[in-house]
Amino acid sequence: MESNTHPLRIQIEELVQLTDKEFALVLEHFQQKRFKKHQIVLHEGDHAPFDFFIVKGLMKVSRIDLDGKEHILQFGMENWWVTDSEAFHHKTPSTLMVDCLEDTLALAITIENKDKLCLELPKMQYFFLKKATNGYIALQKRILCFLSSDANDRYHNLLSIYPGLIQRVPKAMIASYLGVTRETLSRLSGKK
Amino acid sequence: MESNTHPLRIQIEELVQLTDKEFALVLEHFQQKRFKKHQIVLHEGDHAPFDFFIVKGLMKVSRIDLDGKEHILQFGMENWWVTDSEAFHHKTPSTLMVDCLEDTLALAITIENKDKLCLELPKMQYFFLKKATNGYIALQKRILCFLSSDANDRYHNLLSIYPGLIQRVPKAMIASYLGVTRETLSRLSGKK
DNA sequence: CACTTTAAAGGACATTTGTCAAAGATCTGA
DNA sequence: TCAGATCTTTGACAAATGTCCTTTAAAGTG
Numbered sequence: 001m002e003s004n005t006h007p008l009r010i011q012i013e014e015l016v017q018l019t020d021k022e023f024a025l026v027l028e029h030f031q032q033k034r035f036k037k038h039q040i041v042l043h044e045g046d047h048a049p050f051d052f053f054i055v056k057g058l059m060k061v062s063r064i065d066l067d068g069k070e071h072i073l074q075f076g077m078e079n080w081w082v083t084d085s086e087a088f089h090h091k092t093p094s095t096l097m098v099d100c101l102e103d104t105l106a107l108a109i110t111i112e113n114k115d116k117l118c119l120e121l122p123k124m125q126y127f128f129l130k131k132a133t134n135g136y137i138a139l140q141k142r143i144l145c146f147l148s149s150d151a152n153d154r155y156h157n158l159l160s161i162y163p164g165l166i167q168r169v170p171k172a173m174i175a176s177y178l179g180v181t182r183e184t185l186s187r188l189s190g191k192k
Numbered sequence: 193m194e195s196n197t198h199p200l201r202i203q204i205e206e207l208v209q210l211t212d213k214e215f216a217l218v219l220e221h222f223q224q225k226r227f228k229k230h231q232i233v234l235h236e237g238d239h240a241p242f243d244f245f246i247v248k249g250l251m252k253v254s255r256i257d258l259d260g261k262e263h264i265l266q267f268g269m270e271n272w273w274v275t276d277s278e279a280f281h282h283k284t285p286s287t288l289m290v291d292c293l294e295d296t297l298a299l300a301i302t303i304e305n306k307d308k309l310c311l312e313l314p315k316m317q318y319f320f321l322k323k324a325t326n327g328y329i330a331l332q333k334r335i336l337c338f339l340s341s342d343a344n345d346r347y348h349n350l351l352s353i354y355p356g357l358i359q360r361v362p363k364a365m366i367a368s369y370l371g372v373t374r375e376t377l378s379r380l381s382g383k384k
Numbered sequence: 385c386a387c388t389t390t391a392a393a394g395g396a397c398a399t400t401t402g403t404c405a406a407a408g409a410t411c412t413g414a
Numbered sequence: 415t416c417a418g419a420t421c422t423t424t425g426a427c428a429a430a431t432g433t434c435c436t437t438t439a440a441a442g443t444g
Contacts, residue, residue: 063336063340065340069340071336071339071340072339073332073335073336073339085325085328085329085332086329086332086333089325089326089329090329118318118321122314122317125314125317125318125321126310126317128321129310129317129320129321129324132321132324132325132327132328133277133281133324134281135324135328136277136324136327136328136331137277137278137281137282139328139331139332139335140265140277140278140331141278142335143265143331143334143335143338144255144263144265146335146338146371147263147264147265147368147371148255148257148261148263150400151400151401170420170421170422171421171422172420172421172422176339179338179339180401180402181401181402181403182421182422182423183401183402183403183404183422183423183424184400184401184402186422186423186424187401187423187424189422189423342430343430343431362390362391362392363391363392364390364391364392372431372432373431373432373433374391374392374393375393375394375431375432375433375434376430376431376432378392378393378394379393379394379430379431
């Protein structure tokens with residue numbers, strides 16, 4: 001892949017500029033991973049050795065509750081970062097499951113390499129700080145959506161956050177992300 | 193206040209060690225602010241010039257929706273950080289309101305001083321990165337709570353996140369934080 | 385202390401959402 | 415292409431929650 005058009009480089013350079021050499025250094029800290037559709041990337045209870053930058057494909061992060069119902073915390077498509085954040089950063093057993101909804105190509109980084117990269121290239125610590133801050137803001141918005149919007153509004157909000165997702169994911173999973181049953185989501189479809 | 197027992201220093205030193213001189217430098221980037229109960233610290237639509245570290249007192253962050261209903265995104269008591277994150281970091285007009293539930297003493301930092309401090313003292317950038325990451329993890333947990341728990345579970349979850357809050361805040365506000373009406377919360381009180 | 389405001393709880397009823405069941409539609413792999 | 419699996423929609427009913435209202439208690443104010 002041409003370095004200048006590498007999706008990871010494009011994302012980083014939205015926040016900080018890198019030389020070719022610096023980006024090469026960044027890439028050295030990642031390993032490329034391929035997963036097949038339906039493959040489980042992280043089992044609940046396991047340690048989470050990687051944070052994944054998705055180059056191509058689609059993953060989901062979810063939890064199965066005591067009644068066997070799946071609750072979807074996050075979808076990850078191209079250019080999204082996906083992991084169990086708590087397990088990854090705190091080295092605790094994962095409470096979430098990560099699996100693939102499509103064949104997926106990802107760049108994987110360990111917490112050790114992430115810390116090392118931040119020390120070697122302080123720009124990258126700035127990059128990760130901005131990404132964490134923006135992630136925090138995005139989750140605040142999702143919470144406000146739970147507080148103030150009904151399922152219909154949340155559905156339309158989802159469409160704007162994940163353009164194209166609706167064509168790639170069963171509606172039952174969309175419902176799970178929204179916190180309603182598939183029946184409720186189905187009844188919503190009639191409404192604007 | 194004795195420097196070694198300053199609440200801000202205690203919080204920072206949970207993640208990075210500081211010399212007396214370094215902590216003095218940190219403090220130089222903040223200004224002390226006092227607010228009275230019911231005082232509005234940030235009006236919706238205004239710019240958010242400060243992130244507040246609460247030394248003493250209690251604030252809330254909320255939004256009033258089109259029907260006039262208040263939705264509470266966050267409470268901030270001692271040692272919590274409070275602002276409209278999006279408005280503060282992106283310098284956009286605030287979409288949230290911040291006000292005081294008690295007389296409050298806070299340390300206020302501007303985004304310019306925060307950036308400057310991170311450059312002067314890279315440890316502090318690391319500190320803010322860890323805080324942002326932990327904040328992200330906490331919000332993920334709150335979202336999972338919305339997805340998988342009923343209001344009763346969310347209520348007990350709130351009690352564990354904000355010990356002592358229940359004694360300081362009207363139940364109607366607790367209900368607003370949980371995303372239910374005060375009547376529903378009242379019915380819950382009977383259940384374990 | 386008296387007075388006003390605010391908070392809490394509960395009842396009655398309407399609305400929303402979940403649950404369970406069934407049927408049709410779509411996708412998928414041999 | 416066919417047959418099984420998965421997905422989506424719909425209906426009937428139950429459960430949860432919201433809305434509106436009243437009553438009582440508690441807190442704040444002059």
